[in-house]
Amino acid sequence: MAENYILTIDEGTTSTRALIVNHDGQIVASAQQEFTQIFPKPGWVEHDALEIWQAVQLTIAKALTTAQITPAQIVSIGITNQRETTVIWDKQTGLPIYHAIVWQSRQSTSIAQDLEQAGYQPLIHEKTGLTTDPYFSGTKIRWLLDQVPGAQARAEKGELCFGTIDTWLTWQLTGGQVHTTDYTNASRTMLFNIHDLTWDSEILEILNIPRAILPEVHGNSEIYGYTNPLQFYGSATPIASLIGDQQAALFGQLALKPGMVKNTYGTGAFLVMNIGSKIKFSKHQLLTTIGYSINGQINYALEGSIFVAGSAVQWLRDSLQIVEKASDTQALAQQASHNDQLYLVPAFTGLGAPYWDPDARGGLFGITRQTQRADLVRATLQALAYQTRDVLTVMQADTDIQVPELKVDGGAARNDYLMQFQADILNIPIQRAQLLETTALGATYLAGLAVGFWQNTDEIQQLITKGQRFKPQMAVTEKERLYQGWQKAVAATRKFKVSQSKTQGGAL
Numbered sequence: 369m370a371e372n373y374i375l376t377i378d379e380g381t382t383s384t385r386a387l388i389v390n391h392d393g394q395i396v397a398s399a400q401q402e403f404t405q406i407f408p409k410p411g412w413v414e415h416d417a418l419e420i421w422q423a424v425q426l427t428i429a430k431a432l433t434t435a436q437i438t439p440a441q442i443v444s445i446g447i448t449n450q451r452e453t454t455v456i457w458d459k460q461t462g463l464p465i466y467h468a469i470v471w472q473s474r475q476s477t478s479i480a481q482d483l484e485q486a487g488y489q490p491l492i493h494e495k496t497g498l499t500t501d502p503y504f505s506g507t508k509i510r511w512l513l514d515q516v517p518g519a520q521a522r523a524e525k526g527e528l529c530f531g532t533i534d535t536w537l538t539w540q541l542t543g544g545q546v547h548t549t550d551y552t553n554a555s556r557t558m559l560f561n562i563h564d565l566t567w568d569s570e571i572l573e574i575l576n577i578p579r580a581i582l583p584e585v586h587g588n589s590e591i592y593g594y595t596n597p598l599q600f601y602g603s604a605t606p607i608a609s610l611i612g613d614q615q616a617a618l619f620g621q622l623a624l625k626p627g628m629v630k631n632t633y634g635t636g637a638f639l640v641m642n643i644g645s646k647i648k649f650s651k652h653q654l655l656t657t658i659g660y661s662i663n664g665q666i667n668y669a670l671e672g673s674i675f676v677a678g679s680a681v682q683w684l685r686d687s688l689q690i691v692e693k694a695s696d697t698q699a700l701a702q703q704a705s706h707n708d709q710l711y712l713v714p715a716f717t718g719l720g721a722p723y724w725d726p727d728a729r730g731g732l733f734g735i736t737r738q739t740q741r742a743d744l745v746r747a748t749l750q751a752l753a754y755q756t757r758d759v760l761t762v763m764q765a766d767t768d769i770q771v772p773e774l775k776v777d778g779g780a781a782r783n784d785y786l787m788q789f790q791a792d793i794l795n796i797p798i799q800r801a802q803l804l805e806t807t808a809l810g811a812t813y814l815a816g817l818a819v820g821f822w823q824n825t826d827e828i829q830q831l832i833t834k835g836q837r838f839k840p841q842m843a844v845t846e847k848e849r850l851y852q853g854w855q856k857a858v859a860a861t862r863k864f865k866v867s868q869s870k871t872q873g874g875a876l
């Protein structure tokens with residue numbers, strides 16, 4: 369009998385991947401496709417949602433071809449996605465009314481500021497676990513309905529659909545039959561009440577967002593619908609997991625016990641701690657969010673969102689062109705010998721947790737006549753580690769938990785220099801996943817559990833091999849000296865902010 373597989377789509381900020389996974393949890397084939405990053409104005413980031421859909425179709429076709437299997441051998445499909453990124457499309461034609469507004473984008477800053485000035489921050493935090501930042505979908509939806517002519521009226525008439533990328537791809541794969549999302553993605557919109565698990569009427573009213581555009585909300589491991597055979601090579605295959613990428617990585621690490629923490633170093637870096645079935649709020653501006661939901665049971669999480677991580681490495685490669693490949697940064701950082709007091713604060717699109725400062729912009733401190741390319745590369749990698757310490761410190765303070773080790777994954781976790789420096793600066797071991805595609809594997813496990821491909825997480829645990837462990841080696845005085853320099857650099861960056869006028873932040 370032909371073997372069966374799970375197909376998982378991991379739609380990230382800069383590229384999309386399709387993975388085919390067998391019953392032993394091995395990736396038998398994968399394909400990856402980058403797509404265009406559109407920067408219409410400083411601080412704005414957009415994607416073409418149709419280009420994303422095309423990239424998804426292409427990677428599915430490539431992965432199936434590489435694996436030499438037929439779509440009928442796919443027992444279910446999992447989708448995990450860059451969160452918050454907002455698409456609005458026409459229900460009839462399926463065409464987006466504007467580009468997707470990416471999570472990093474700052475174009476709805478003035479809407480977020482208006483909410484804060486009107487005193488809504490405590491209400492929004494209490495109901496959604498989030499903060500009034502343009503990062504989340506709510507202000508992006510408001511911006512789109514304001515800026516695209518006629519959009520508000522069409523939304524009120526029920527002619528438009530809103531979705532994060534999971535919803536957009538499910539709509540496309542089902543041929544416009546299913547308009548749904550999951551709790552984790554919903555919990556990133558700033559419109560979802562994480563206590564009673566519904567779209568919040570009061571917040572919808574404050575932002576004047578018509579309920580008619582919103583998707584249904586479900587758990588993370590269940591059948592939401594079937595692919596339209598026209599979209600999936602003649603097969604009606606169940607779509608059986610939708611989950612935001614950071615929560616998928618938490619599940620993929622099997623960080624299923626309260627207190628377990630993972631950090632994923634992708635475009636951004638996201639520390640997520642499982643906090644169990646009860647909501648807990650941070651005193652230090654971490655987010656409370658939904659971690660995952662299986663069989664009707666909700667697990668909450670605390671999250672520290674770092675906006676710029678691997679994208680700083682991309683900046684070295686694409687904008688400064690001082691490295692050819694992202695992986696070149698490892699050897700360069702290891703070679704750097706001058707000036708270990710050079711600090712890059714990569715606040716390219718503001719600062720996320722724990723600062724939440726949308727107007728901050730990047731800074732470079734401590735340059736001397738001796739500063740060389742390798743020093744800048746090292747400072748860039750170190751910035752990822754320092755930002756992680758900023759977040760982990762407040763996460764530990766919020767929960768009274770001393771985290772014994774940090775589980776890590778994501779593309780930049782490949783970098784051994786970064787991993788060792790991270791262990792040093794945190795003074796705890798770093799446990800790297802063997803397969804860095806933990807995000808995709810999390811969605812795979814959930815899609816497999818939904819259809820009985822795997823029976824339970826104990827069975828999945830047997831499939832996972834641990835990767836490399838990095839132990840702290842640096843003297844405590846040394847790491848404290850370095851970290852104090854970082855804190856000074858962050859303070860100086862925040863002092864030197866650009867003030868963003870309403871028109872710069874708000875108009876098309």
Ligand SMILES: Nc1ncnc2c1ncn2[C@@H]1O[C@H](COP(=O)(O)OP(=O)(O)O)[C@@H](O)[C@H]1O
Nearest residue numbers: 380382634635678679681682694695779780783
């Ligand atoms: N060896 C490396 N060292 C440092 N950064 C890397 C390395 N390899 C990849 N990256 C960075 O990791 C990111 C890609 O990771 P990935 O998990 O695919 O991100 P995403 O899901 O956000 O698209 C890119 O920003 C890239 O610059």
Ligand SMILES: O=P(O)(O)OC[C@H](O)CO
Nearest residue numbers: 380381450451634635636
């Ligand atoms: O594309 P990534 O992996 O950097 O993840 C993006 C996050 O989901 C944004 O919240």
